[in-house]
Amino acid sequence: MLVIVTTTQKRMDAPTVRQVQCKSILGESGICDFAVNCYTGCEHACTYCYARFMGRFHHADKPWGSFVDAKVNAPEVLERQLQRRGLFGGGSVFMSSVCDAYQPAEREFGLTRRCLELLVQAGYNVHVQTKSALVQRDFDLLGGRENASLCMTLASADAAVTAWTEPNASPPQDRIETLKLAAKAGVQIKAFVGPLLPGLTDTQESLEALFAQLAKLPLAEVYVDRLNLRWGVWPAVSHALARFAPHALAATKAMLFSASPSRSYNRSLRVTVRQAAEKAGLKAPMNMVL
Ligand code: SF4
Known part of the structure; x- marks a missing residue:
């Protein structure tokens, strides 16, 4: 049994977390073939974050790191998109390009995990990049696979x-x-x-x-x-x-x-x-x- 180690440094004020619906979740990406971002915004609030441009389109009045929109229908939308791409769709998927897939909100919503399950089952190559120890929770999905990396x-x-x-x-x-x-x-x-x-x-x-x-x-x-x-x-x-x-x-x-x-x-x-x-x-x- 894996133990998830401590996950916080000096915390900012808690972010505003909203539940939202998305229309698409498997988007094209310059890093891999596709990227999946189950959240808009990132609670990690890194000073140098390149994704802060997302704040121009969502919550323009709030500082980066102070808001998170959880796309609560992401797994259902992803399942539909994967079905549409068919059995031989395949490709590589980056998780995630404009948020951290394992930011604290993921502990509550589990959206990254459910999307990851669908992607590995469908045979996609999944590349997870994170700054969070919470990813330990999903080692059962990432371990022992040639088509997954952390x-x-x-x-x-x-x-x-x-x-x-x-x-x-x-x-x-x-x-x-x-x-x-x-x-x-x-x-x-x-x-x-x-x-x-x-x-x-x-x-x-x-x-x-x-x-x-x-x-x-x-x-x-x-x-x-x-x-x-x-x-x-x-x-x-x-x-x-x-x-x-x-x-x-x-x-x-x-x-x-x-x-x-x-x-x-x-x-x-x-x-x-x-x-x-x-x-x-x-x-x-x-x-x-x-
Ligand atoms: S973890 Fe990544 S996406 Fe999140 S604030 Fe830091 S740099 Fe930005």
Whole structure:
């Protein structure tokens, strides 16, 4: 029997959770063939979240992280869409692209689990990416399958940093423990290291500390990414940096807004990542999305 480890850091105020109906749930995606997002909004409230553009279309008056719309008919809609695609439809499905499929609301609604069940039964390749230890609940569906994988996002092993960069996600140690348990349960595991913040989580010291822990895991692949400019990201990140890490503000601004510093940043980050991986003994295949 698996035990779900603690799942909270420093919590923001509870979000407003609404139950809504959706018309479609299996959408095309640039990451896999399809993406399934059972929730609009994400309670994890990461400062750098690229999905915050969703807030323009839903709850424009509320800050990102403060609302969650649970698509309570998602499993029924998915079942219909899969039936329409037929027996040989197939393809790869990313869970999830604009929310965390295992954010706290999933504990109550179980929508991700029910959709996951349908997808694996229908033979789709399912790639789960999360920052939540709650995914342990679904190891029975993900384990022992070639067509399923779990990718844990981890930009830092330092809980003092993630407490303000990813305030409502599981603490880093719980994510690492979850990967360990996933491997034991026969789940193919991966790590997504990013988006890295200049002068904060992209330093040799920070990366080495994280990689030293990842090196102990049988990871199929490690992805590394820097911070990129997306809608609404700079206002949120600059606000958080000014408050928690003012020393990193100028470097982050230069890296994001000037072409030349941005290119040289990519080059030096690749070197730092390689050196940190070597020193930490991280041997898993590395894919730098830089
Ligand atoms: S877990 Fe992902 S979707 Fe949720 S707030 Fe963080 S970055 Fe955004």
